[in-house]
Amino acid sequence: MHRWLRSEIEKCRRKHGYTLSKLSELTGINPGSLSEILNGNPPRAMTIGQLDAFAKVFGREQGWLYELYPEECLSEQRISRPRLIPYLARCVEVGRKDCIETVVSILLENPKNILILFALAEQLYEKGQLKESVPFYEYVIENEKDSYSDHFVMSQYRLFRAVLGTNAEENWENVIRFSPYRNRLPENYQLDALFQLARVCFALQKWNKSGEYGDELRLLAETVHMHELDRLKRNKKGEPLKPERPLVYYYGMGHLYKGAALEMQGLYEEAKQYVRVYADLGWFELLDEDGRKEVERFKVWAKANSYTLEVLSGNTDVLEEYVDYLESLPTNELLAGMISIMKSANTYHFCVDEILDRFSSQIASFDQFTEAIGLDRHLQFRYQTAIYEFGKGRIERGIEESIYYLSLADLMNRHDEALTYIALFGWLGNLNKRIGNQNELGG
Template identity: 60%
Template structure:
């Protein structure tokens, strides 16, 4: 008998049931839900009945005092009927299910959709809507379905799914980031050129976080060459009487061109090839000659100018010219957004040449703090580098309590990023100075070693799309 009752349930019968239980007329339900009385009548009383959208179902759920997701298990009857699929209703429904966590409803529908390969495009549309609305984590399941079920590995939706999946899984865990690079590397050349540009920028940034300098160089060279080709093609296209708007890219075209030089310089600097790095800094120091510049492009050119100036200062300091520090500090005060990235390199220089920057650290102390929410992939890497170098700086000056606290912060960040080599360096630094540690510091150290700060997968955040200070 219970099974029979369940089988007899339908979306409209349940809504009618709630109307009766609450003593609502259609006018009252219209007042509470914001849905027109005429539309409600057509939905519930007409034959054939008017379709109910998922947003209207949510509105009725609120009117009846239910949480979002009410009757979602019955909603597929609005989308799937006699072998026909209503895409305009099904896609929003699956998007909404993903947003509120109704995995049971998603799985039930997906199993039916996959019976026909043509329906893979529906899953791709759901993934795209989630990704574009900032729900990258929720989009992963649908992109994986496309990849697993699309037989043509050169199709647009397959290749784009590979790219979106690469983007969506990026976070602070460097091991997982590298796995994503390996999976995606063989597909980026199949993307349209305008998407290839951003893919190369993302690949280079991920490799930068993992200290894979040769890979950064490789992707930077590819990015620079591709941006040059696209730029030249755009100039030719604009001379044609049939020219349309500028090629659509996620960032302004000048960003990809400039980042090709900047990333190359960054990789060379990390390999201590300072003079070679200087040559590539000149490649983005003055991009005012770039012909395709709107207001946004002009702003990007100015950013590159500032970055080139600061990076030139820090490279000079790495070469031993730390007398230039006051001039660099004055420049940074006019560009507060670049203070923290520059401090990372200034700290490295101070440790390398043994000069004091206490006054600099005091002046810019407000720029060096962070919260858990601040740590996306790139900023986590920067904060680790700063904390680790500051730990060395304080320990060299025998300020052991501060130095050990900074060592612990570095250790926790290395653990968060799942970066084994950094973690090992921090352990070595702590053990070297363990005899200066307090009991509370030793307890904190042991907790990190035992895995007390390891993050879970739900904390994943996207990697920044570009950076400026080497």
């Protein structure tokens, strides 16, 4: 195969009339190296970058001769990872799936080569090519027999993160697939895994599961905090734990999701206990600049959520103050607050028309949210607003809001929301009958 690859390059060189010196100048490949690559006995192996340089000089498309390249890095004696991984990464970039499949089938003949596929997946993931990394993590999961090996567990975690989207059913399947492996991760990754599980389950309205993962997260963060403090006090050697975010963030988020899950189940007094914890996290040690910023963010969230719980409990005395506070918050926090206000208005039957008018421009921008939690909040807001409009007898507005949230439910593949939609319109039908009967009596 070395012969065929170099034969094709040589044909193109002669066709263009390039000397080795000229070809070296055009490709940027050192003259000595170029001579060894094309004429050495045995020839010097070329990199995928050098093959791309030949393709560019000869006016060929990206991926030219890639099908002939594998033997530059694969042989019965050894595999050259420094050449193979960049080659596979380039195959991903230029869409040469045929080459990838050929190489992978060869690699999987030896279980040890699973680590090469894992290394490639990690490289793609770290570069932000999450979608592209998925098939390689799947190769690892499907072919690694040891479910406790580091690369198997990490592949489960990376796959969980990479495939999260807006489809509710797929996200739930993703949670079910990954969750058994969460405790096998190193603690720094385990913190983020528990945070993501709590977050996704909250967006899926799995309140109990979100609360459970919140409990696990806050307890793990507290344990890690204690261990890190003990390590520093005893001057123990070793690298400090480096999670994706400051440790205080995970501690606070564990309490936040636990409290939010209780709130969504109507357990407002219990939820207040958790809000009080993350309202003041200044006592948390090991705070760097980023950590202190997180402490301030939690103060803001705690204030908003304290108002929320009061309003949901029927305390309308704080409503005006709450609305003034919401006006100072970003749109995503305003959306969360508006859900609580609409839900309370529907429960305790008070008017919020002025509030809806006040925030009309912000409400019109709720379509900007495209991630799972933002979409779920928007969905809840439209549902509560539809109920409110029907309750006010404004049927056309109620229908508009219902159609709005049905379109969001369809976007998120939330079949449960479609059933709610049907029930809502059943209620509308009964309301119309009551209105009609009242009109007949009045006539």
